[in-house]
Amino acid sequence: MAIKSGTQADIAHRTLLSQATVSAAVRELATAGLISTAKDRGKVCLSPLHDVGVGVHLGFNHTTVVARRLDKEFDQVTSQVRSEGVSRGWQRALPDVKQMIEEAIEGTGQQRSHVLSLGIAVPRMINPQTAEFTLPILPPWREGDDPAGDLGSWLGVRALIDNDANLGALAEQTYSTREHAETVVYVKASTGIGAGIIVHNNVLRGHGGMAGEMGHLTVDPDGAVCQCGGRGCLETVIGADALIAQVRAARARNGAPPPETLEQVIVSANAHDAVCMRVIHDAGRRLGHSLAQLCNLLNPDLVVIGGQLAQSQLLLEGCNESLRRFALPGAVAASSKFVLGLSELGTQAEAQGALVLGLRGHEHSGGT
Numbered sequence: 327m328a329i330k331s332g333t334q335a336d337i338a339h340r341t342l343l344s345q346a347t348v349s350a351a352v353r354e355l356a357t358a359g360l361i362s363t364a365k366d367r368g369k370v371c372l373s374p375l376h377d378v379g380v381g382v383h384l385g386f387n388h389t390t391v392v393a394r395r396l397d398k399e400f401d402q403v404t405s406q407v408r409s410e411g412v413s414r415g416w417q418r419a420l421p422d423v424k425q426m427i428e429e430a431i432e433g434t435g436q437q438r439s440h441v442l443s444l445g446i447a448v449p450r451m452i453n454p455q456t457a458e459f460t461l462p463i464l465p466p467w468r469e470g471d472d473p474a475g476d477l478g479s480w481l482g483v484r485a486l487i488d489n490d491a492n493l494g495a496l497a498e499q500t501y502s503t504r505e506h507a508e509t510v511v512y513v514k515a516s517t518g519i520g521a522g523i524i525v526h527n528n529v530l531r532g533h534g535g536m537a538g539e540m541g542h543l544t545v546d547p548d549g550a551v552c553q554c555g556g557r558g559c560l561e562t563v564i565g566a567d568a569l570i571a572q573v574r575a576a577r578a579r580n581g582a583p584p585p586e587t588l589e590q591v592i593v594s595a596n597a598h599d600a601v602c603m604r605v606i607h608d609a610g611r612r613l614g615h616s617l618a619q620l621c622n623l624l625n626p627d628l629v630v631i632g633g634q635l636a637q638s639q640l641l642l643e644g645c646n647e648s649l650r651r652f653a654l655p656g657a658v659a660a661s662s663k664f665v666l667g668l669s670e671l672g673t674q675a676e677a678q679g680a681l682v683l684g685l686r687g688h689e690h691s692g693g694t
């Protein structure tokens with residue numbers, strides 16, 4: 327995946343800053359010896375830096391860590407991925423997460439003392455006023471869990487934390503090779519369903535961090551009770567538990583072995599298992615119906631589907647069908663720049679967004 331060419335004009339386009347502002351910043355940074363401008367193509371290049379940025383995504387059933395020396399391109403990260411997450415409890419997961427961070431840092435050729443910033447992506451809401459879990463704290467988190475405090479003090483940096491869908495949106499907007507989008511909706515469809523929303527280049531978190539809790543939109547007022555206490559939330563219909571239960575019910579009748587995980591359902595769908603294909607395609611249609619409401623409200627120019635379910639093209643097909651059926655035509659017309667696509671960053675999006683969050687926080691804290 328190639329990053330845009332990195333000329334001053336590209337930087338101005340991507341940051342929405344004026345050419346004059348970018349030019350002044352480039353001059354200042356070049357004088358400080360932090361960057362240089364390539365003579366042949368005008369590309370702005372970072373001078374060699376030994377500092378390392380780290381991004382961590384603590385999923386329910388998986389963990390991803392990315393680390394990158396800051397003079398490297400964003401896709402030159404070293405990564406660690408494990409199919410165990412925080413469902414087992416934060417204190418039990420913590421030693422493994424530390425080990426993954428150590429290994430990712432080692433992969434950059436640097437040491438822990440070189441870590442400059444740390445960002446953490448988590449499922450569930452984070453209160454933007456306090457940087458703590460929004461109350462009531464929902465599983466897998468428990469009262470007193472403090473991943474940012476635990477990992478930040480261990481690495482000796484101030485760790486920043488945010489909801490994983492928010493950080494997926496941030497990564498897509500920062501690194502997408504698609505045309506720059508000002509209003510972005512990133513849907514993380516995995517164990518749960520969440521959306522990260524960027525409006526005019528700012529992550530929309532809402533007063534208590536609840537913006538984008540798409541999984542708890544009511545789609546069936548008489549449906550099943552959700553763990554949030556609501557009834558008929560989208561998550562009760564297309565969350566991992568619901569999809570696994572549908573496949574199990576069908577297989578109980580046809581005698582095939584039942585799936586244990588969402589990943590098994592996706593792998594079977596991609597291998598043309600008729601039951602799993604139907605379940606994933608219809609999940610896409612239900613998702614598209616809810617997304618259509620969001621598109622009518624926000625009129626985004628980019629909608630990205632990420633998370634585990636995005637590993638199936640069938641989901642996108644079903645989603646696209648419903649979006650065209652239920653959204654205002656003008657809100658999803660190609661002529662209005664609207665794009666619906668799978669995440670270009672794959673399952674690394676949230677961890678990459680966490681790395682960006684950490685770096686931005688470091689900038690704003692004045693480099694302490």
Ligand SMILES: [Zn+2]
Nearest residue numbers: 542552554559
């Ligand atoms: Zn709910």
